[in-house]
Amino acid sequence: MMDALILSRIQFAANISFHILFPTITIALGWVLLFFKLRFNATGDEKWFDAYRFWVKVFALSFAMGVVSGITMSFQFGTNWPGFMETVGNIAGPLLAYEVMTAFFLEAVFLGIMLFGFRRVPGWLHTLATFLVAFGTTMSAFWILVLNSWMHTPAGFEMREGVAHATDWFAIIFNPSMPYRLVHMLLASGLTVAFLVAGFSAFRWLIGDRSASVRATLKTGLVMGALLIPIQVLAGDMHGLNTLEHQPQKVAAMEGNWETRSNVPLVLFALPDEEARENRYEIGIPNLASIILKHDADGVVPGLNDFVAEDGSALHPPVAPVFFSFRVMIGTGVAMLLLSWASVFFMARRDVSRGGTRHRRGVEGLPKPLLWALVPMAFSGWVATLAGWYTTEIGRQPWLVQGIMTTADAVADVPAPFVATSLVAYLAVYVVLLGAYVSVLFYLATKTAKGERVALRPGSGEATTAAAAAVAAE
Amino acid sequence: MTLFGDPTVWLPLVFAALMGVSILVYVVLDGFDLGVGVLFPFADEAERDRMVASIGPFWDANETWLVLAIGILLVAFPSAHGAILTALYLPVAVMLIGLILRGVAFEFRVKAPHRWKLFWDRAFFGGSLMTSLSQGYMLGIYIMGLEITVFTTAFSAMTAIALTVAYSFIGATWLIMKTESQLQRKAVNWAKGGIWGVVLGLGAVSVASPFVSQRIFEKWFSIPEIFLLAPLPLIALGLVALLWYALRHLPARNDSFAWFPFVITIALFVLGFFGMAYSFYPFVVPDQLTIYEAASAPESLFIILVGTCFVLPMIVGYSILAYTIFRGKARDLTYD
Numbered sequence: 001m002m003d004a005l006i007l008s009r010i011q012f013a014a015n016i017s018f019h020i021l022f023p024t025i026t027i028a029l030g031w032v033l034l035f036f037k038l039r040f041n042a043t044g045d046e047k048w049f050d051a052y053r054f055w056v057k058v059f060a061l062s063f064a065m066g067v068v069s070g071i072t073m074s075f076q077f078g079t080n081w082p083g084f085m086e087t088v089g090n091i092a093g094p095l096l097a098y099e100v101m102t103a104f105f106l107e108a109v110f111l112g113i114m115l116f117g118f119r120r121v122p123g124w125l126h127t128l129a130t131f132l133v134a135f136g137t138t139m140s141a142f143w144i145l146v147l148n149s150w151m152h153t154p155a156g157f158e159m160r161e162g163v164a165h166a167t168d169w170f171a172i173i174f175n176p177s178m179p180y181r182l183v184h185m186l187l188a189s190g191l192t193v194a195f196l197v198a199g200f201s202a203f204r205w206l207i208g209d210r211s212a213s214v215r216a217t218l219k220t221g222l223v224m225g226a227l228l229i230p231i232q233v234l235a236g237d238m239h240g241l242n243t244l245e246h247q248p249q250k251v252a253a254m255e256g257n258w259e260t261r262s263n264v265p266l267v268l269f270a271l272p273d274e275e276a277r278e279n280r281y282e283i284g285i286p287n288l289a290s291i292i293l294k295h296d297a298d299g300v301v302p303g304l305n306d307f308v309a310e311d312g313s314a315l316h317p318p319v320a321p322v323f324f325s326f327r328v329m330i331g332t333g334v335a336m337l338l339l340s341w342a343s344v345f346f347m348a349r350r351d352v353s354r355g356g357t358r359h360r361r362g363v364e365g366l367p368k369p370l371l372w373a374l375v376p377m378a379f380s381g382w383v384a385t386l387a388g389w390y391t392t393e394i395g396r397q398p399w400l401v402q403g404i405m406t407t408a409d410a411v412a413d414v415p416a417p418f419v420a421t422s423l424v425a426y427l428a429v430y431v432v433l434l435g436a437y438v439s440v441l442f443y444l445a446t447k448t449a450k451g452e453r454v455a456l457r458p459g460s461g462e463a464t465t466a467a468a469a470a471v472a473a474e
Numbered sequence: 475m476t477l478f479g480d481p482t483v484w485l486p487l488v489f490a491a492l493m494g495v496s497i498l499v500y501v502v503l504d505g506f507d508l509g510v511g512v513l514f515p516f517a518d519e520a521e522r523d524r525m526v527a528s529i530g531p532f533w534d535a536n537e538t539w540l541v542l543a544i545g546i547l548l549v550a551f552p553s554a555h556g557a558i559l560t561a562l563y564l565p566v567a568v569m570l571i572g573l574i575l576r577g578v579a580f581e582f583r584v585k586a587p588h589r590w591k592l593f594w595d596r597a598f599f600g601g602s603l604m605t606s607l608s609q610g611y612m613l614g615i616y617i618m619g620l621e622i623t624v625f626t627t628a629f630s631a632m633t634a635i636a637l638t639v640a641y642s643f644i645g646a647t648w649l650i651m652k653t654e655s656q657l658q659r660k661a662v663n664w665a666k667g668g669i670w671g672v673v674l675g676l677g678a679v680s681v682a683s684p685f686v687s688q689r690i691f692e693k694w695f696s697i698p699e700i701f702l703l704a705p706l707p708l709i710a711l712g713l714v715a716l717l718w719y720a721l722r723h724l725p726a727r728n729d730s731f732a733w734f735p736f737v738i739t740i741a742l743f744v745l746g747f748f749g750m751a752y753s754f755y756p757f758v759v760p761d762q763l764t765i766y767e768a769a770s771a772p773e774s775l776f777i778i779l780v781g782t783c784f785v786l787p788m789i790v791g792y793s794i795l796a797y798t799i800f801r802g803k804a805r806d807l808t809y810d
Binding site: 053056061065067068069071072077078079082083085086089090091092093096097100101102109110112113119163165169413418426433436440443 | 530531532534535537538540541542544545546547548549550552553555556557558559560562563564566567570571573574575577578580581582585586587770771773774777778781782785786789792793795796799800807808809
């Protein structure tokens with residue numbers, strides 16, 4: 001029989017994993033919509049408004065999913081983790097309050113105007129509403145990442161009678177890991193949306209949509225992905241070095257490194273065995289972990305065995321989940337890099353097939369296998385983001401707030417059957433909603449693709465170009 | 475911070491007031507859009523589309539007031555937050571699942587293939603009903619001092635039904651204001667059928683509260699308080715009579731006074747709220763924990779208050795902007 005602690009942890013993990021899928025989309029998609037709207041304002045080209053019209057539907061659906069699962073999160077603190085607010089409420093409270101006041105209302109109110117106000121308000125106000133929704137989602141990310149970072153690297157407070165009291169709000173907000181974590185997450189959102197847009201545009205292309213709008217969005221997604229991924233690699237590396245400084249036990253688990261030593265290899269694969277405290281079936285590249293983490297092959301990297309209590313119990317996180325989550329994240333990132341750069345390479349190639357001038361082939365230059373590979377990559381951002389969050393959050397265990405309180409300290413005295421009941425109900429709802437969400441996205445894409453095809457007038461310039469493009473793609 | 479005297483006295487009071495206002499605004503605003511959802515089974519498909527169109531631009535912001543209210547409880551009175559929410563664990567879970575279902579149904583009912591629309595309409599109704607019933611149940615349990623016995627459960631089952639009917643009533647009055655012709659006439663009939671929920675809800679809470687708690691009894695039936703309180707039920711009775719008179723004469727020619735039932739219902743909700751606030755002050759957990767005992771550290775409350783003074787007027791301002799943009803009779807919702 002599982003106790004309320006483990007059930008509450010599973011419930012929180014399920015809720016927050018489900019929740020984060022949708023803000024990860026809406027944070028960056030808001031800005032992409034603003035980009036479409038501004039391009040439309042500047043060029044008057046209908047293709048940008050068509051792009052806006054399709055993606056605003058995805059935005060509205062994702063936003064609703066994010067809002068309702070977010071409300072659930074705000075109640076979880078009280079229903080399952082009252083100890084959290086009782087101990088660090090003086091810090092967490094104001095940060096959450098600022099999120100509600102500066103972000104939630106802003107996005108909720110202007111979303112109504114953004115979605116349904118196009119015919120009711122002047123064009124500039126509609127563009128402003130789009131901007132404010134994007135700004136609101138980003139503000140929301142800012143405040144929640146401030147709080148999350150503070151839980152990893154607490155600063156600017158003092159403990160009085162077991163309760164944290166704020167002493168320096170600047171130090172609390174700009175705590176040591178906040179800038180790294182925030183940038184890493186915003187880029188993750190950008191990449192998620194880049195591949196979502198590219199993936200569904202590729203899908204529409206493959207089922208025969210040759211509209212100007214699908215070309216524009218396919219290119220936008222791929223270029224955005226290709227530009228963001230190297231920045232993300234750099235930001236991720238800096239975030240890792242920051243973690244090494246503040247939470248070395250987490251990095252040790254990520255690397256699967258047991259002993260503190262120099263010349264540590266980069267472990268590509270292994271089965272970490274926490275009983276034997278060693279890796280089995282290890283495959284690694286000599287010295288590379290030392291080089292990455294210390295920029296020196298002889299650099300000393302901390303090991304897990306430094307984090308064991310005198311009674312033999314572990315003071316480090318469970319190794320295997322952190323170790324594997326980290327590899328899933330890195331692997332997905334590598335796939336993103338290869339596919340987006342390959343796509344840009346093919347789009348940038350010149351050919352002489354049309355009109356005798358050597359111009360870039362654009363989206364027609366994309367080989368079909370690459371387009372098919374982009375379709376499942378539409379949700380690659382979700383995989384990488386979840387894996388990254390699992391790495392950092394499981395990596396914080398057994399602490400809830402690093403060095404201040406453990407997860408077990410915060411759990412509510414609620415009967416385990418209650419938690420089990422609510423957990424099963426949430427899981428059932430989440431499975432149905434996730435299935436409905438993904439299938440509706442494909443349904444909308446198919447409907448739009450077919451609609452565009454029907455709309456083409458035979459003999460018009462657009463249809464001729466589309467037919468030529470269809471031939472080129474074969 | 476000491477400008478207005480001892481901050482450990484006035485700060486909790488200010489935050490209790492802020493939380494109260496948030497709950498009141500939530501009950502009125504989400505009350506009408508939850509009520510519209512509860513009325514779904516009585517409408518046909520075209521009417522349901524129009525009903526959703528009347529609340530589509532607003533529901534999300536309306537629900538944010540719940541997040542603000544629970545947020546203030548969380549940040550300003552953390553120990554009360556834990557005590558109340560762990561005591562109400564299961565009804566909270568029911569409410570949250572209801573909110574999830576109805577929130578996503580807004581989107582899915584028009585974006586999913588048409589054959590699924592009826593399914594999502596049922597989810598919208600089911601979610602709205604679960605949310606309303608669980609909120610009414612929680613209200614009952616709260617009034618009963620968070621004690622769960624056979625009697626308190628029976629009482630809370632009644633408040634659950636009363637609040638649900640009251641929500642559907644304010645939802646119907648919203649529809650009287652926002653719709654025309656056939657649907658508007660239907661809404662008038664719905665309102666006529668639901669007015670008893672408001673009366674029963676207000677009546678039950680008013681009668682039960684003083685008998686559950688000796689403290690509330692003394693607060694109500696001592697002199698001079700009884701003379702100060704007497705106008706509250708009298709005004710409420712007057713408003714109900716006015717509502718009944720108005721409903722019998724609506725819809726009127728030129729659609730005049732279509733706003734009237736909605737506004738009067740808001741006034742009734744406000745009266746009921748002040749009655750409750752008067753009864754429970756200074757307790758945040760009935761008869762157990764006062765707002766002063768449960769309050770966070772003054773320096774944390776102060777930093778929130780500074781932000782609130784700037785941000786709350788802005789929130790009110792752009793909320794009014796949104797209601798102004800979408801004023802008048804509801805039209806079909808389109809993205810372009």
